[in-house]
Amino acid sequence: MVEQSDGISTWADRFFADRFPAESVRDAERAGSWGQAWADVDAIGLLQVGIPESRGGGGGSFADAAAVLASAGRHCVPLPVVDAWLGNWLAAEAGLEVTERYAAGLVSAPPASAALGGDDCWSGELGPVAWGRAAAFVVAPRCDRADGNADVIRIEVATAEHRPGTDLAGMPSDVIVGESATLESGRTPVKCARVEAVAQWAIASVIAGAIEAASALSLQYAQQREQFGRAIGSYQAVQQHLVVLEQAATLATSASSRAAMALDEGGGGIESLAAHVVASQAAGTAVRAAHQVHGAIGMTKEYPLQLITRRLMGWQQELIGEREASRRLGATVGTKDGLMELVTTRRGVENDV
Amino acid sequence: MRMAPTRLTAAERTLQREVGEYLDVRLEPGTYPLGLGIAADSDPEFSRDLGEQGWLGMSLPVEYGGHGRSPVERLIVVEELLARGAPVGYHWVADRQSGPAIASVGTEEQKRRFLPGIARGELSFAIGMSEPQAGSDLAAVRTRAVPHEDGWLVNGLKIWTSGAATATHILALLRTSDDRHGGLTQFIIARDTPGVTVSPIPFIDGTSHFCEVHFDDAFVSDTRRLGKVGSGWSQNTSELALERGGVDRWMSVMPLLRHWADHATGATESVHVDLGVLAARAWALRGLSLSIARLVEQGQSPTLEAALVKDMATEFERQCMDVLVKYFGRTPALDSDDPHEALLARAVLTAPSWTIRGGTNEILRTIISKGLVKRG
Numbered sequence: 001m002v003e004q005s006d007g008i009s010t011w012a013d014r015f016f017a018d019r020f021p022a023e024s025v026r027d028a029e030r031a032g033s034w035g036q037a038w039a040d041v042d043a044i045g046l047l048q049v050g051i052p053e054s055r056g057g058g059g060g061s062f063a064d065a066a067a068v069l070a071s072a073g074r075h076c077v078p079l080p081v082v083d084a085w086l087g088n089w090l091a092a093e094a095g096l097e098v099t100e101r102y103a104a105g106l107v108s109a110p111p112a113s114a115a116l117g118g119d120d121c122w123s124g125e126l127g128p129v130a131w132g133r134a135a136a137f138v139v140a141p142r143c144d145r146a147d148g149n150a151d152v153i154r155i156e157v158a159t160a161e162h163r164p165g166t167d168l169a170g171m172p173s174d175v176i177v178g179e180s181a182t183l184e185s186g187r188t189p190v191k192c193a194r195v196e197a198v199a200q201w202a203i204a205s206v207i208a209g210a211i212e213a214a215s216a217l218s219l220q221y222a223q224q225r226e227q228f229g230r231a232i233g234s235y236q237a238v239q240q241h242l243v244v245l246e247q248a249a250t251l252a253t254s255a256s257s258r259a260a261m262a263l264d265e266g267g268g269g270i271e272s273l274a275a276h277v278v279a280s281q282a283a284g285t286a287v288r289a290a291h292q293v294h295g296a297i298g299m300t301k302e303y304p305l306q307l308i309t310r311r312l313m314g315w316q317q318e319l320i321g322e323r324e325a326s327r328r329l330g331a332t333v334g335t336k337d338g339l340m341e342l343v344t345t346r347r348g349v350e351n352d353v
Numbered sequence: 354m355r356m357a358p359t360r361l362t363a364a365e366r367t368l369q370r371e372v373g374e375y376l377d378v379r380l381e382p383g384t385y386p387l388g389l390g391i392a393a394d395s396d397p398e399f400s401r402d403l404g405e406q407g408w409l410g411m412s413l414p415v416e417y418g419g420h421g422r423s424p425v426e427r428l429i430v431v432e433e434l435l436a437r438g439a440p441v442g443y444h445w446v447a448d449r450q451s452g453p454a455i456a457s458v459g460t461e462e463q464k465r466r467f468l469p470g471i472a473r474g475e476l477s478f479a480i481g482m483s484e485p486q487a488g489s490d491l492a493a494v495r496t497r498a499v500p501h502e503d504g505w506l507v508n509g510l511k512i513w514t515s516g517a518a519t520a521t522h523i524l525a526l527l528r529t530s531d532d533r534h535g536g537l538t539q540f541i542i543a544r545d546t547p548g549v550t551v552s553p554i555p556f557i558d559g560t561s562h563f564c565e566v567h568f569d570d571a572f573v574s575d576t577r578r579l580g581k582v583g584s585g586w587s588q589n590t591s592e593l594a595l596e597r598g599g600v601d602r603w604m605s606v607m608p609l610l611r612h613w614a615d616h617a618t619g620a621t622e623s624v625h626v627d628l629g630v631l632a633a634r635a636w637a638l639r640g641l642s643l644s645i646a647r648l649v650e651q652g653q654s655p656t657l658e659a660a661l662v663k664d665m666a667t668e669f670e671r672q673c674m675d676v677l678v679k680y681f682g683r684t685p686a687l688d689s690d691d692p693h694e695a696l697l698a699r700a701v702l703t704a705p706s707w708t709i710r711g712g713t714n715e716i717l718r719t720i721i722s723k724g725l726v727k728r729g
Contacts, residue, residue, distance in 0.1 A: 277633035330629030334617030
């Protein structure tokens with residue numbers, strides 16, 4: 001299984017490196033030309049990895065999907081990779097046909113509590129949705145049922161308006177505004193807790209990849225940049241930052257892959273939450289350390305570090321945010337033997353999501 | 354760095370349960386002195402009982418009294434012990450590194466002489482490495498072993514030797530020639546050898562586990578030389594390397610953390626936030642320790658990964674202290690009747706040592722960054 005994920009990782013890395021060199025990410029931000037990029041990624045099937053074939057996906061495990069998401073993070077892919085993958089996954093879970101393969105899932109906004117006028121009509125506001133304006137559909141869970149299940153709705157973006165916005169990474173982040181927009185309801189309800197867990201793990205995965213990129217770039221820079229007659233990487237103070245950076249990458253990557261393993265086993269609720277906490281914290285640490293190593297040049301738009309760190313800055317507080325995620329985890333383990341159960345993985349496989 | 358995730362097998366979970374159930378009875382809360390990880394009390398009887406259960410010398414070969422079990426299985430046992438602040442002081446060094454070192458490079462006679470006793474928890478080893486002039490710069494050791502008749506005469510001084518006063522043996526790194534790295538050799542020295550004098554060094558918390566060991570024309574038979582003459586440096590390095598990633602690096606404070614977490618139901622939001630941060634970090638570090646153990650089991654040598662973990666782990670212990678002290682809300686008393694308060698006070702006093710022992714973090718980070726550059 002690890003070998004299969006490694007293979008997918010290599011495949012994704014090659015594609016993303018070739019298709020999205022740093023200049024293309026900068027161009028996308030400047031010129032706003034993204035549409036073809038999304039089609040290219042869809043065509044190669046990267047956004048369907050980890051979604052069951054029986055439901056219209058490409059097959060593979062959560063571990064495989066983690067490899068794709070991490071790769072997208074490493075290459076600062078100028079697309080809503082997490083949101084699109086989540087959208088595909090959510091649509092598949094709800095029995096919605098993923099025909100257009102353009103589905104931006106709702107990641108950071110609160111679940112849709114929109115007015116449904118009739119069965120196939122929606123009026124209200126949704127978002128901000130990453131790349132809402134460029135999506136064909138937006139899928140969202142309606143987590144307002146008492147039993148913890150959610151109906152999933154899919155809105156056809158062409159039948160709605162949007163209020164444009166931009167996130168910290170300079171990527172589109174739009175509020176979808178509907179007035180009798182075309183809507184389709186999913187056939188199967190989904191468990192809200194499971195949607196949350198998968199979203200948390202997905203964010204942790206893309207963060208992990210981005211931190212790896214920041215670490216590699218900083219290591220390379222520290223060896224090349226000379227001051228006072230030697231490479232800055234030879235100074236102990238700089239070495240401390242490089243180590244901290246690699247530690248952050250290792251923690252986040254391990255957390256994401258362990259959560260994926262748990263999700264693949266049918267559980268993963270608490271592991272995803274823990275991974276989200278770890279990754280968010282690691283993101284902040286990594287941003288500081290990487291910029292400290294680079295000095296002034298790292299603060300420019302021209303140098304590629306900012307492509308990575310602006311994404312990390314945005315992802316750090318995604319979904320419920322670092323503090324709330326920590327609070328939930330603390331509340332969960334703050335009971336008799338709760339901490340030992342989590343840390344020493346005493347729990348066997350449980351279908352907790 | 355990517356370390357493949359791993360899960361415990363059914364057999365490993367069974368072991369985890371067995372050890373937990375045994376310790377729940379053998380170490381009933383309140384009946385033993387709570388310890389801080391590997392700095393816990395020395396209890397020879399407890400060590401013997403663990404030996405009897407087959408939980409010491411687990412990785413040592415069966416033919417020498419060991420159990421031929423895996424690094425992951427040992428990790429599980431250690432986890433259960435340290436989570437309870439168990440008194441592991443007597444057997445810790447022998448079990449964790451001296452036994453495996455002897456099994457690795459010892460003579461047949463040395464293996465027969467020492468390994469069974471280590472596995473039974475009867476022998477206690479102390480590490481004779483640091484000297485007044487040689488701490489982080491370990492290659493600067495000066496304590497000399499000079500050939501004499503059918504052995505060696507040892508002269509010099511070892512310092513910071515934890516547990517030497519109660520140890521049966523000292524595994525010492527001695528200088529046998531002037532070649533800085535190539536002139537070091539390891540020796541197994543019985544503590545009661547004539548010429549060996551152990552003096553306690555009072556520690557910041559009032560204990561005296563720290564010791565000075567004076568060697569004054571102490572004679573050591575050549576049969577007690579461990580490994581080749583001049584191989585001491587590389588033996589020493591590999592002895593330490595993989596152990597840096599062990600769970601003992603981040604579990605010193607677990608008894609206190611557990612005690613705090615166990616009583617956090619209905620606590621303030623602030624408590625839950627801080628507990629969540631630490632819980633996530635502990636979960637993450639345990640995952641890395643487990644991955645490292647699994648890699649070692651598969652015959653690999655993740656020394657860089659282990660060093661990375663040790664640095665993070667000891668920083669985590671420091672973070673735990675910041676949080677625990679903050680929520681305790683007042684100065685803990687070392688002589689409190691409440692064992693957890695007393696332990697917290699001891700932890701406050703000894704916490705600065707956690708990022709120093711086993712390889713000071715500053716030096717470790719230099720080693721790590723050199724390793725990162727090499728890996729490219």
